[in-house]
Amino acid sequence: MLTQPEFNQEKIIDGLAKEVTFLPIGHDPKAAVYRVAGWSDEVFFLKMIQGSFDDTGIRIVHFLSTQGIDAVIPPIPATSHELSVHHEGYNWILSPFVDGRTGFETPLSEQQSIRFGQILKSIHSVGVPHDLQEQLRQEDFSGPWCEKVRELDREMDSDHPRDELAKKLIDFWKRKRLDILTLVERTEELGKKLQDRDESGFVLCHGDIHPGNVMIDEDSRLLIVDWDDPVMAPVERDLMFPGVGLGLCFKDEGREHIDLFYRGYGEVEVDPVLLAYYRNERVVADIASYGIQLLEEEGDLEDRKNGLRLLIGQFEAGYEVEVAGRTYEEMLGRS
Numbered sequence: 001m002l003t004q005p006e007f008n009q010e011k012i013i014d015g016l017a018k019e020v021t022f023l024p025i026g027h028d029p030k031a032a033v034y035r036v037a038g039w040s041d042e043v044f045f046l047k048m049i050q051g052s053f054d055d056t057g058i059r060i061v062h063f064l065s066t067q068g069i070d071a072v073i074p075p076i077p078a079t080s081h082e083l084s085v086h087h088e089g090y091n092w093i094l095s096p097f098v099d100g101r102t103g104f105e106t107p108l109s110e111q112q113s114i115r116f117g118q119i120l121k122s123i124h125s126v127g128v129p130h131d132l133q134e135q136l137r138q139e140d141f142s143g144p145w146c147e148k149v150r151e152l153d154r155e156m157d158s159d160h161p162r163d164e165l166a167k168k169l170i171d172f173w174k175r176k177r178l179d180i181l182t183l184v185e186r187t188e189e190l191g192k193k194l195q196d197r198d199e200s201g202f203v204l205c206h207g208d209i210h211p212g213n214v215m216i217d218e219d220s221r222l223l224i225v226d227w228d229d230p231v232m233a234p235v236e237r238d239l240m241f242p243g244v245g246l247g248l249c250f251k252d253e254g255r256e257h258i259d260l261f262y263r264g265y266g267e268v269e270v271d272p273v274l275l276a277y278y279r280n281e282r283v284v285a286d287i288a289s290y291g292i293q294l295l296e297e298e299g300d301l302e303d304r305k306n307g308l309r310l311l312i313g314q315f316e317a318g319y320e321v322e323v324a325g326r327t328y329e330e331m332l333g334r335s
Contacts, residue, residue, distance in 0.1 A: 020046075028228070029293060029303045032090075035097055043097040044076070053091040056135050057227035058083045060128075060204070067126055071119040071224050073098060099218055103211030108222075113257045115222055116214065116242075117264025123224070124203040124235050139202060139233035141194040143187040143281055145288040150184065152291040153177065162297070165304050169294040169311070176315055180287060183321065186328055187284050190277035197234070205237040206230060236274035240282065272331040279324040283314060 019037040030051055036044040058075045062083055065074035075083045076094045084093045108116065128136065156173050173180065206213070207229045215223040231237060242261045262268070290311040294304055314320035 029300055036094075045073075045095050045097040047093045047095075048090040049093070050090050053084070053086075055084055055091075056132075056137075057230055058093055059132060059135070060230045061227050063129070063132060064123065064126065069119070069122055069126070071122075071222055072227075073223055073225060098215060098223060100215040100223070103214040103216065106216055108216075108257060109220070110256075110260055112216070112220065112222055113260035114264035117261040117266070119222060119224060119264075120206075120209065120238060120242075121265045123206065124238070126204055128204050128232070133232060136204070137229070137231045138199065139197075139231055139237065141191040141197065141277065143184075143191045143284065145281070145285040146184045146188050148288040149180065149284055149291070152288065152295070153181065155295065162295075165301075165308060166295055166297060168308060169291065172308075172312060173291070179315065179321055183280055183284050183287070183324060186324075187277065187280045190273060190280065190328075193273060194277060199232075201234060202232040203235055204230060205233045205235070207233075207237060209238050209241050211241075234271065234274050235268060236271055236278055239268070239270055240275055240278040272327075272334050276324075276328045276331040279320075279327045283320045283324050286314060286320070287311065 021035040021037075023033045023035055025033060028049075031047060031049045034046040034048070036046045038044060061072045062074050064072045073095050076096070077083055078085050078094075084091050086092075153173070156170050156177075162170065206224060206227060208226065209224065213224065213226045215225050217223060242258060290307040293299060293307045294311070296304075
């Protein structure tokens with residue numbers, strides 16, 4: 001959330017802190033985050049999520065921290081031992097505050113590139129307890145956002161009155177309609193090929209491990225953040241991101257950084273069909289999410305403006321749409 005919600009910050013300060021600062025970061029319109037300074041000079045990161053809340057992500061982070069994986073920031077349990085609490089219409093999650101920069105903002109050194117591979121390998125190798133595994137989403141290759149994009153496509157031709165941002169979305173969508181529907185068709189085609197995939201090879205995946213969710217702290221330590229949608233899936237679910245995955249690269253990243261990542265991760269044979277599915281499906285999901293946000297005219301204006309910017313950016317040369325198409329063509333070339 002980029003704009004501070006209409007929430008009385010005194011309710012955060014009351015009994016918790018001496019100073020609270022809203023942080024205009026993140027793309028989730030239902031989540032607000034704060035820097036919270038405690039009475040004993042400790043500093044916390046507070047995330048407040050409005051509406052329904054799935055605690056799977058914070059349970060996974062807590063579990064990983066107990067397994068010796070120090071590249072996560074575990075939540076601080078409440079006095080009731082819960083990892084989150086519901087209060088004033090929000091779900092509150094408190095964790096230590098880490099001052100750092102994302103992988104979009106700062107380049108990785110050679111050692112950090114290797115370390116990134118090692119971290120991801122350790123996450124993929126962890127054995128998830130049965131009760132927690134049951135709570136995790138299981139990959140089914142159904143392309144769940146495809147039908148929503150088709151619905152949005154039909155809505156673009158309606159004659160409902162729209163505000164300026166929605167009109168800009170509709171104009172852009174109509175110009176890119178062929179590209180958008182091609183992405184949907186590819187995703188559905190590839191998903192059908194993968195329907196009978198053996199789940200025994202599925203591992204714990206972060207699900208959204210782009211450079212914006214890799215933080216480098218003041219001690220040059222790498223941390224994996226924003227565990228909003230962990231999933232049991234093939235390793236390609238995460239491996240679509242390193243290198244030029246979806247056009248989203250670490251700052252100043254070169255081919256050598258990709259090689260270093262895999263030196264840390266270890267030998268792995270990446271399935272070209274899975275890679276093509278995930279890169280196309282990811283763009284479809286983003287188009288659906290941004291489209292829904294932009295047509296909800298009562299949503300926060302700054303968040304909607306940012307959503308339009310991000311949606312349009314995916315279609316620029318070298319970014320998500322181009323990379324998804326190239327990965328699909330490379331897959332066809334191997335078959």
